[in-house]
Amino acid sequence: MATAVATLREEIQSRLGVVLRTKPAEAETLATVAGAIPRGAMTEIVGPASSGRTAALYSVLAAATAGQEFCALLDAQDRFDPLSAAAAGVRLSQLLWVRCNGNVEHALKAADMLANGGGFGVIAIDLADAPESAVHRVPLAAWFRLRRGVENTRTALVVLERSAHARSCSAVKIELKRARAVWRGLMPGGLLERFECGGHWIHNHQPRAVEFRVIR
Amino acid sequence: MFACIHAPGNLPLLVECAGHFSPLIEETSPDTVVFDVRGLQRIHGDPEQIADAIRRRIGIKEAAVAIARNPDAAVHAARGFHGVTVNACLDSLPLHLLRGSPDFARNMDAWGIRTFGELAALPPLGIAARLGDEGVYLQRLATGTVQRQLRLRVDPMEFRDKRELEDSIDLLEPLLLLLSQMLGDVCERLRYHGRATNQIRLRMKLERAEDHTLVLNLPVPTLNTRVMLKLLQLEMNEHAPSAPVEKIFLELEPADPRTTQHGLFLPSGPEPEKLEITLARIRLLVGAENVGAPELLDTHRPDAVRMTALAQAKNSYPPLRPAFALRRFRPAPSAQVWCEDRGKPLRIASSVGSGAILACAGPWSSSGDWWTNAAWSRQEWDVEVQAIGVARISQDVARRRWFVEGSYD
The missing domain is CATH 3.30.1490.100 (DNA polymerase, Y-family, little finger domain)
Structure with missing residues (x-):
């Protein structure tokens, strides 16, 4: 096959008098509010409570499910709220929700099974409210295994945490800061209007500023 | 060419015997089966030899075997004659074998018609005028000229x-x-x-x-x-x-086998069989009730959701926009909230975090299921606390207790 392609290439070049160049393959990504999420790789979204990390995750899931892909959410602490996810555009019938009831190990095992099974557009692991000590105990080999599971596939692996743990296993880190809550009106009848979120999208140690608004 | 076996009492045996000769079998009545024997000449020989083979196979002394050009003629011959008959003349058979209506039987009796031959000899137009469709059909049966398809016996599909x-x-x-x-x-x-x-x-x-x-x-x-x-x-x-x-x-x-064909440009989803095995393994890990696609229930009760199977969404959805995401605490931890006179919360203490409330909005009242024993009524507030972030707290109006529902993220 390679020989046939090379022969064809030479013939086209000699007949037309042009030089053919190979176009570099572009990595597929999912466009979200917090920046592009690469497929076939691990992305960590980290930040404190009320930093917009869950809203960023929902925008990843919404983008994938809108493209008729199936997604999975491994919910270590049972924090997922389907109502707000649906409001953010996540198509719930295409989302596999696994409630791990506080067991980080189960969440990682289930993610590994799903990654090896294939076919999911996004596999998200929500460790944001898991005890920091439990997430810290996850061996680096487990993160490597997860990364290997999605390599060369169309699956984007997204991990939600308070702080980054996967080190070199993650291709992209999105670090968010505590969002500024904007309130409107006076009590009674006041309203939490929006979050103004910000942080950095980091790839190859090169940070890029990210800003987005989350509205009610 | 059709064969008929008539023997009182043992229909399964008759069906089994007929099945030895042909797959096209009609269970005409509990004591009669008819089957198609076309093409059996190459195996058994002429119709007489086929009839003998059937008789030998059935092994019942009282069984009558008949072969005729059409199914009804074979049935009448088997019911009317003993032993083996091949293309027999039906003229001598008694009329009751036709199983006509009581009116038809009364008329025939009044006219002195007793056999198939006597009925066949009557003028068809006169029969049609006096006895209608039934008379015409029964006369054609008596002459042995009715051609019809077999009403085939279908095996009950039990796997x-x-x-x-x-x-x-x-x-x-x-x-x-x-x-x-x-x-x-x-x-x-x-x-x-x-x-x-x-x-x-x-x-x-x-x-x-x-x-x-x-x-x-x-x-x-x-x-x-x-x-x-x-x-x-x-x-x-x-x-x-x-x-x-x-x-x-x-x-x-x-x-019915799966015949779904997906669109050429649609992303391929998980292979259903493989996914089911993976899900079975995950169910073993976390429990069957904790795995599935969430489905919102048609109620205002908070956290009303049930698990269903994964499926491609059919409903239309609102355009994508980053919206508030609630991280729901399950079960919601109870809290102690200090309020000012007008009811505005000032300070909160809970297992999630404690401190002064920097900003708040509310209250949002809701209630439901008052027509059942599980009635609920609550007031929700959005509050900002340094230790928790922006959170949703609620008060159970009936029990006067506060809970931290979750944090906005």
């Missing part, structure tokens, strides 16, 4: 197998080996009939214990025995028989 074991099995591996053979046999039958299965029912008779039953619902109709066996293995790992197995009854529910 089951059972094994009685000489020695009871108490280990999973040999049991799975046996199940593999049984699944293979039953699936082969399903494949032969162009069907697949979406449910496996397995019943095991145990030694000195109650029967152990497993029912597995498959997400899509399949004939993949490896997938079925793996699912059975995972199910039996969780719900193993409590005693050695003496007998196994396996039944597969037939279903």
Whole structure:
């Protein structure tokens, strides 16, 4: 096959008098509010409570499910709220929700099974409210295994945490800061209007500023 | 050319005998079967030899065998004559064999018509004028000229197998080996009939214990025995028989095979059979009730959701926009909230975090299910606390208790 392609290439070049160049393959990504999420790789979204990390995750899931892909959410602490996810555009019938009831190990095992099974557009692991000590105990080999599971596939692996743990296993880190809550009106009848979120999208140690608004 | 066997009493035997000669069998009545014997000359010879072969096969002395050009003539000959008849003349047969209506029988009796031959000799126009359609049809039956298709007997499609074991099995591996053979046999039958299965029912008779039953619902109709066996293995790992197995009854529910063709440009989803095995493993890990696609229930009750199967969404959805995401605490931790006179919360203390409330909005009142015993009524507030972030707190109005519902993120 390679020989046939090379022969064809030479013939086209000699007949037309042009030089053919190979176009570099572009990595597929999912466009979200917090920046592009690469497929076939691990992305960590980290930040404190009320930093917009869950809203960023929902925008990843919404983008994938809108493209008729199936997604999975491994919910270590049972924090997922389907109502707000649906409001953010996540198509719930295409989302596999696994409630791990506080067991980080189960969440990682289930993610590994799903990654090896294939076919999911996004596999998200929500460790944001898991005890920091439990997430810290996850061996680096487990993160490597997860990364290997999605390599060369169309699956984007997204991990939600308070702080980054996967080190070199993650291709992209999105670090968010505590969002500024904007309130409107006076009590009674006041309203939490929006979050103004910000942080950095980091790839190859090169940070890029990210800003987005989350509205009610 | 059609053959008919008429013998009182034993229809299954007649069907089995007919099945030896032809797959096209009609169960005319509990004592009569008719079947198509066209093409049997090459095997058995002329019609007389075919009739003799049938008679020998049936082995009942009283059985009558008849061969005729059409099914009804064969039936009447078999019912009217003893022994073997081939293309017999029906003229001498009594009229009651036609099984006409009581009116028809009364008229025939009044006219002095007793046999098929006498009825056949009557003018057809006169019969039509006096006896109508029924008379015309019965006269054609009497002349042996009615041509019709056989009303074929359809085998009830039962896809089951059972094994009685000489020695009871108490280990999973040999049991799975046996199940593999049984699944293979039953699936082969399903494949032969162009069907697949979406449910496996397995019943095991145990030694000195109650029967152990497993029912597995498959997400899509399949004939993949490896997938079925793996699912059975995972199910039996969780719900193993409590005693050695003496007998196994396996039944597969037939279903139309899967014929879905996905769009050429749609992303491929997880392979259903493979996904089901993965989900079975995850269910073992976290519990069956914790795995599935969430479905919102039609109620204002908070956190009203149930788990369903994964499916491609059909409904239209609002355009994508980053919206507030609530991280819901389950169960919601109780909190102590200090409020000012007008009810505005000032300070909160809970296991999630404590501190002064920097900003708040509310209250949002809701209630429901007041027509049941599970009535609820609550007031929600959005509050900002340094230690928690922006959170949703609620007060149970009836019990005057506060809870932290979750944090916005």
